[in-house]
Amino acid sequence: MEYHFDFTSVMDRRGQDASAIDAVGTPGCPGAPKEGFDLIPMWVADLNFPYPQSITDAMTGRLQYPHLSYFGTPKGYIEAISWWQSTRNGVCDVTEENLGYDNGVLGCVAAAVRAVAEPGEGVLINTPAYIGFTSVIDNIGYKNIESPMTVRNGKWYMDLDDMEKKIRKHHIRAAVFCNPQNPVGRAWTKEEIREMMDLFEKYGVLCISDEVWSDIMLFGTKHVPAHTVSDYARTHTVSIYGTAKTFNLAGLYGAYDIIYDPYLRDRIRAIKDRTVYNKGNLLAYYALMGGYSEMGAAWVDEMNRVLSENAKMIFECTRDEFPGVWAAMPDATYMMFFDCREWCEKTGETMDEVLKKCHDVGVAVQDGRPFRGEWAFRMNHALPTSRVAEALRRMKQYVFVN
Numbered sequence: 001m002e003y004h005f006d007f008t009s010v011m012d013r014r015g016q017d018a019s020a021i022d023a024v025g026t027p028g029c030p031g032a033p034k035e036g037f038d039l040i041p042m043w044v045a046d047l048n049f050p051y052p053q054s055i056t057d058a059m060t061g062r063l064q065y066p067h068l069s070y071f072g073t074p075k076g077y078i079e080a081i082s083w084w085q086s087t088r089n090g091v092c093d094v095t096e097e098n099l100g101y102d103n104g105v106l107g108c109v110a111a112a113v114r115a116v117a118e119p120g121e122g123v124l125i126n127t128p129a130y131i132g133f134t135s136v137i138d139n140i141g142y143k144n145i146e147s148p149m150t151v152r153n154g155k156w157y158m159d160l161d162d163m164e165k166k167i168r169k170h171h172i173r174a175a176v177f178c179n180p181q182n183p184v185g186r187a188w189t190k191e192e193i194r195e196m197m198d199l200f201e202k203y204g205v206l207c208i209s210d211e212v213w214s215d216i217m218l219f220g221t222k223h224v225p226a227h228t229v230s231d232y233a234r235t236h237t238v239s240i241y242g243t244a245k246t247f248n249l250a251g252l253y254g255a256y257d258i259i260y261d262p263y264l265r266d267r268i269r270a271i272k273d274r275t276v277y278n279k280g281n282l283l284a285y286y287a288l289m290g291g292y293s294e295m296g297a298a299w300v301d302e303m304n305r306v307l308s309e310n311a312k313m314i315f316e317c318t319r320d321e322f323p324g325v326w327a328a329m330p331d332a333t334y335m336m337f338f339d340c341r342e343w344c345e346k347t348g349e350t351m352d353e354v355l356k357k358c359h360d361v362g363v364a365v366q367d368g369r370p371f372r373g374e375w376a377f378r379m380n381h382a383l384p385t386s387r388v389a390e391a392l393r394r395m396k397q398y399v400f401v402n
């Protein structure tokens with residue numbers, strides 16, 4: 001079947017409850033553009049593309065019945081996840097038993113940490129890190145034990161020696177793994193994940209693998225689910241997925257987890273379902289069924305082509321036009337993480353000044369410091385390519401002026 005999707009029209013999301021647009025100019029968010037510049041939202045991790053019609057159809061189809069009663073899991077929901085995981089990730093054994101619902105990825109991260117470690121203990125995390133991880137670990141009374149990733153030949157890597165030192169020093173029992181990695185856009189290879197898992201096996205560490213970005217793969221890169229790399233990985237990984245990033249459904253909180261080990265599964269479910277009353281959201285189930293379909297798959301493939309083009313354009317422009325600024329070529333996600341240290345040292349500008357110059361001209365990138373990037377900003381490029389080109393043009397003319 002041939003589909004036609006629109007990844008070129010500019011969506012006007014003003015006044016439609018999107019934080020990416022409506023929160024600009026409020027405390028903690030990018031400043032509002034100066035007069036004469038329109039907003040290019042490049043901060044919150046959401047899409048500036050309309051999701052596929054199959055999602056609208058699935059939700060409106062359900063809404064024709066004028067009730068949203070207490071409900072049992074629709075059969076099509078498990079079938080849709082099982083189809084998606086097998087066709088996209090080669091994982092063919094998803095069942096009702098090993099599948100769990102999560103109203104958001106972070107609730108499951110919190111429950112998994114609580115299942116194996118006591119408050120006050122450390123949780124290992126690679127930095128730069130998604131702000132949601134560091135705050136959830138803090139908020140539930142644990143310590144973030146940060147292992148900075150390193151850059152070699154223009155690519156980000158985990159530092160296994162540093163991770164091992166920290167596991168030993170802090171008696172780590174749980175690690176949060178971001179696969180693929182937000183904010184640096186790295187897709188981990190099977191060998192890299194296996195080496196990490198071997199380390200976790202040596203010390204009995206649980207791997208909490210957040211795979212919410214795993215559908216957004218660039219340049220034909222294949223996602224490797226962490227639980228597939230070894231026997232240890234299968235029984236000591238909590239794999240978390242969702243439709244929030246893939247289809248811009250964050251407002252429905254429709255994440256899910258796959259846990260193979262029955263003991264671990266029971267412990268985590270006891271925490272998340274029986275103590276904090278994590279419950280499914282019926283519309284989120286229907287939206288997922290609409291997305292995890294032939295049309296949804298074709299839509300994601302096309303979006304990934306657009307995002308690959310955007311990433312390449314940004315990478316090349318940064319390399320050629322923004323002296324003293326660096327970002328890795330990403331292999332996944334629609335996020336790129338820029339290091340401005342050299343630029344700031346050379347010009348004497350602070351990161352606050354760089355960010356203000358971007359925001360003044362409507363390029364609403366996000367401060368990278370809360371992600372643990374001292375000289376960094378994060379850019380979301382899930383926009384029509386024409387908008388990304390316009391953002392780069394403004395940055396060249398007004399921000400990184402030679």
Ligand SMILES: Cc1ncc(COP(=O)(O)O)c(C=O)c1O
Pocket residue numbers: 045103104105106107130132178182210212242244250253254255
């Ligand atoms: C790595 C990562 N995990 C989780 C989330 C949020 O997921 P949810 O809204 O389902 O909690 C995000 C959002 O940006 C993310 O980047």
